[in-house]
Amino acid sequence: MAAALLVIVGLLSYQSSGQLVDSQRWVSHTQVVLLRLENVISLVKDAETAQRGYLLTGEGVFLASLRTAQRKTPPELRTLDSLTADNPTQQRRLDTLRALVGRHYARLDSNAAGSRRQAPAVASLMQAKAQLDQLRGLASRLQAAEQALLTRREAQAVRFGRVLPLFILGLTALSLLIVGCTNWRLHHSRRAARQARRRIVDQQVTLQAFLDASPDGINVFEWEPAGGQAGGDFRLRLLNPAAEKTVGITAHDAGRWMSELFPSVLASGRLASYQHVMTTGEPLELEFFFEPHQRWLRVTAARAHRFLFVAFADVTARKQQEQRVLYYQQRKYEAVFNQTTQLVALLDGEGRFLDANQTALDFAGLAAQDTGRALRRYAGLPPIWTLPGVVPRLRQAIRQATRGHTVRYDTLLRQTNGQEVHLDMSVKPVQGENGETLFLLAEGNNITERKRAESDLQASYKQLAATTADLHALSQTLELRVQQRTQLLEESRARFAQLLEAIPNMAWTSRPDGVITYYNRQWAEYTGVSAEALLQGGWQDYIHPDDLAPTEAAWWQAIQTGEPLAELRNRWKEAATGDYRWHLVRAVPLHDHDGAIVLWVGSNTDIHAQQLQxxxxxxxxxxxxxxxxxxxxxxxxxxxxxxxxxxxxxxxxxxxxxxxxxxxxxxxxxxxxxxFRRTIGHMTDIVKLEKYYELPIVSIDLAALIEEVSDDLRPQLAATNGQLEIDIAGKPTVNFAQKNLRSVVFNLLSNALKYRHLGRVPLVRVRCYEAGAYAVLQVQDNGLGLHLTPARQRKLFGLFQRLHDHVEGSGVGLYMVKKIMENAGGRIEVESQLDVGTTFSLYFPQ
Amino acid sequence: MELLPAIMLIDDDSTTNFINEHLLQDLQVCQEILVALNGQRALDLLQTRRQAGRPAPALVLVDINMPVMNGFEFLEAYMQLPALPRQPTVFVLLSSSQLSEDLTQMQHLPVTDILDKPLTHEKVLELLRRYFTQYLPPANQLG
Incomplete structure (x- = not known):
């Protein structure tokens, strides 16, 4: 009974105290309205005073005060408007008050606008006074109404406070303690209410300023547990400019449901969170994505009485940055984890795979969903796990790792494709802050290639060792053979030296690089110096100083080219007489099987007599x-x-x-x-011939040259009806000195006509063809011909020699032809048959 | 017919000079024939005449090979003489060698022409035709 009574008392107490708090709130509300009204009145008074001051003094200071008062008045009126929104009567009065204030300010303006000297009409001033009186009247009516409200509310509160204890006193006669408690509580509440009344007035004022100034959006909702949604809903009561901007609601939305203004609170569960704040009083902080504005918001919600204060901050920029960082880190981790060539897996102490990288999954023939299964359950999975000893070894390693050891071992696995693979495995514990094992990190390195390389290397090494042994044996054999060969060579060399010692010439041998290795006995006899001394001192001391440079040059040239030394003439000092005697030096290279020069053999032959001659x-x-x-x-x-x-x-x-x-x-x-004159002319020609020795060699078009010569011989050809037959297709050009070739051809052709056979028309055939290194020009006639003996042949080409006397001749022509040909390194040949004809063949070196 | 004022013959062979002098007299082309046995004597003669105010020869026939001062040296020295308002002199070299290298020596000398020895009627007339048209002898003397 007492308990029931206590419950009733409790309920009554609770209800009444709620009503009391409510009343107290209304009391403070009224107090705010009164304060604001007072503010308006005092601003109007300020304006009035400022106008008067301006009219009297004309000082700008007063005008500024007037403007300040005028500026401050509308916000005050707006605040009053919102404060009395629940009272229609007071609203009407406020409308009138606003109109009156507006009109009064207009009047003050027009008075102030007039000249300061020109005093405003008394009527105007009187009107202003009347307006001000009206204002005051209205304001006092407003105040009175509010005062009445205040009185009523206070009375209500006092009544509650007074009646309830009596009532409860009556009901709790059985339990004085409870009454006492209740009484004390009520008493306490009343005192608190009075204190709150004062505090709230202050707080209300500062709150609005705070809200307006706050950069965060702030909404104040009223909690209605019985509202439209399950668990209650909230009505929007207050909001600040930042909130308008952040979530896009305005003052007009005041009084609407939260679930209506922000439908997303239902689906996202935020409504439930706010309900939780209201029921528990725990403040809430959360971040969410506000779809309508596409912004991230951080929300702080706190309970104050029946009100929920919700503050928003736009954290979109930070969120995006965080997401980027998160994404990047995730990618980094994935990249390292999945793309490393190492096999990596995380296991728990039971051997369950928590996670494994892609390399490991591919290798083990597992799918990502296989992670999380216990090790023993892999039996029967891909063949990798079926090789004997694999799973037990891994299990043993896991056991050791759980005890804090790092285990490392090699293991042989068979991959899904049947290939055997060597793995360098390691299992190590990953420990938490307190040294407890969180999980195990298993790593595997594929070392199959390395193992194979090692075994290959070993095989190579064995092979190398075997080869080395073979080589050793071979070299011994070779050494033996070399010894035999050396002996043979020594014998051969001795025979060769004997031979060189035996010949009468000065003989010598040289290495391929030109260093003399041997002088024979004749050298020692000639120079008076032993072969050993010659080998040490060199041959250069015994040659004529003028011949040293050309000889060295020729010798060097021979060494470089490998061409034999054939026509080197120089003087060497004979010890016996002290004279330099001319020698012909010859040297030939000796080659081995491969064609490389192994030795030069040379000889110096005394040609002194010939040379002098x-x-x-x-x-x-x-x-x-x-x-x-x-x-x-x-x-x-x-x-x-x-x-x-x-x-x-x-x-x-x-x-x-x-x-x-x-x-x-x-x-x-x-x-x-x-x-006499002609003879002198021929002699001059021969002298010239010597002088033309060094004419330039050019390629000569033979056809053109023969044409030129036959032009010169036209009189002779015409006189003899002579014919020329030319066949030079085999060699149309000849390399020779132009002038000399012309001279040679002229001589032969004119001779062919000069020594013609009187019984027949002269026919001269000119042919040219190649024969080895020569171009051969043949001139064949059908003339007198000769019976050629060697003596006659010599005479034929001799100077001033003539074999015929019936024709004019100088005996110079053929001598010149022969001389020209021989000077140029060529030659002339002749064939002749008496009464048949003669053929001259000229050999031109090409 | 007008005659050349003077022709000079320079040759060390007096027989040659005799024949050539005779040849020129025969042609009757000049008033005076000067003869010198070498270059030096020719120079002396020219200077003496100059001092005496006698006219310089219009044509000089000079041999190449001479003792004391040869033909080339004579021409060199002649070029060194002080410049006088002398009338143009035609210098003709008489050569017996025909060797071209001899002739390369005279590239810079005032040589007008070169003739092979011996001098003949035809050669002299050809010279007159070429350089002294107005002094050509009458046609009847050309035989």
Whole structure:
């Protein structure tokens, strides 16, 4: 009974205290309205005072005060409006008050706008006074109404406070303790209510300012547990400008349901969270994506009495950044985890696979969903696990790892494709902060290739060892053979040295690089120095200083090219006489089977006598040439003079009578002079021939040249009806000195016509063809022909030699042809048959 | 007919000079024939004449090979003489050698022409035809 009573008392107490709190709230509300009204009135008064001050003094300061008051008034009126939204009567009064204030301010403005000197009409001032009185009246009515409300509400609260204890006192006669408690509680509540009344007035004022200033959006909802939704709903009561911006609601939405304003609170469960805040009083903080604005919001919700304060902050930028970082880290982790070539798996202490990277899954023939299964249940899975010992070994490793050890071992697996694979396995515990084992990290490295390489290496090493042994045996065999060969070589060399010692010439041998290795006995005899001393000192000391450089150059050239040394002439000092004697040095290289030079063998032959003779001949030749030149030149002047004197004499004789024979003698003298002159001409030609020795060699078009020569011979051809047959298709061009070739061809062709057979028309055949290194030009005639003996042949080409006397000839032509050919390294051959014809063959080196 | 004022013959062979002098007299182309036995004597003669105010020869026939001063040296020296308002002189070399390398020496010398020895009527007339048209002898003397 007492308990039931206590419950009733409790319920009554609870209800009444709720009503009391409610009343208290209304009391404070009324207090705020009164305060705001007072504010409006005082602003109007301020304006009035400022206007008066301005009219009296004209100081701008007053005008500024007027404007300030005017500016501050509308917000106050708006606040009043919202505060009294629940009271229609007061609303109407407020409308009137707003109109009056507006009109009064207009009046004040027009008064102030007039000239300060020009006092405003008394009527205008009176009107202002009347307006102000009206304002005051209205304001006091508003105040009175609010005061009445306040009184009523206070009375209501006091009544509750007074009646309830009596009632409860009556009911709780049985339990004084309970009454006492209730009484104390009520008493306490009343005192709290009075304190709250004062506090709330302050708080209300600061709250609004705070809300307006807050950068976060703030909504204040009223909790209605019996609202439209299960578990209750909230009505929007207050919001600040930031909230308007953030979630897109306005002051007009005040009074609407939360579930209606923000439908997403239902699906997302936020409504339930807010309900939880209201029932438990625990503040809530959460972040969510606000679909309508596509923004991330951080929400802080807290309960105050029946109200839910919800503050929003836009955290979209941070969220996006976080998501990017998260994504990047996730990718990094995945990349490392899945793409490493190492097999990695995480296991728990029971051997269950928690996770495994792709490499490991592929290798083990497992699918991602297989992770989480216990190790023993893999039996019967892909063949990798079926090799004996694999699973037990892994299980043992796991056991050891759980005890904190790191285990490492090699294992042989058979992959799904049947290949055997060597794995370097390791299992190690991953420990938490307190040293407890969280899970196990199993890693596997495929070392099959390395193992194979190792075994290959071993095999190679064995092979190498075997080869080395073979080589050793082989080298011994070779060494033996080399010894035998060396002996043979020594014998051969000894025979060779004997041979070189036996010959009368100075002989020597040299290495391929030109270093002399041997001088024979004749060297020692000639130079007076032993072969050993020669080998040490070198041959250079015994050669004529003028011949040293050319000899070294020729020797060097021979070594470089490998060409034999054939025509090297130089002087060597003979010890016995102290004279330098001319020698011909020859050297030939000896080659091995591969064609490489192994040795040079050389000899110096004494040609001193020949050399001197040759030099003497050259000198004589030169003298002869000079003599011919001088003779031909010096004889010209006297013969010219004789000719001139003859002419003079002829004229003299014409003027005086002379014996008839004089003219005949003069003619014969003239003929002799002519002959003499011609001879001198030929001698000059021969001198020139020597001088044309070094004409440039060019490629000559033979057809053009023959054409030119036959042009010059046209008179002779015409006189003899001579014919030319030309066949030079085999070798149309010849390399020779132009002038000399012309001279040669001219001589042969003119000879062919000159020495023609009188019984037949001359036919001259000209042929040209290649024969080895030569171009052969043949001139064949059908002329007189000769019976050629060697002596006649010599005479044929001799200087001033003539074999026929029936035709004019100088005996120079063929001599010149032969000389030209021989000077150029070619030759001339002749075949002839008496009464048949002659064939000259010219060999031109090409 | 107008005659050349003077022709000079320079040759070390006096027989040649005799024949050539005779030849020129025969042709009757000049008033005076000067003869010198070498280049040096020719130079002396030219200078003496110059001092005496005698006219310089219009044509000089000079041999190449001469003792004391040869033909080339003579021409070199002649070029060194002080410049006078002399009338143009034609220098003709008389050569017996025909060797071209001899002739390369005279590239820079005032040589007008080169003739092979011996000098003949035809050669002299050809010279006159080429350089002294107005002094050509009458046609009847050309035989």
């Amino acid at each position: 040759q030099q003497h001949l050259e000198r004589v030749n030169q003298d002869l040439d000079n003599f011919i030149y001088t003779a031909s030149h010096d004889l010209k002047t006297p013969i010219s003079n004789i000719e001139g004197l003859l002419t003079m004499l002829r004229k003299e004789l014409q003027q005086a009578p002379a014996p008839a024979s004089a003219s005949l003698v003069l003619d014969m003298m003239q003929q002799s002079v002519n002959r």
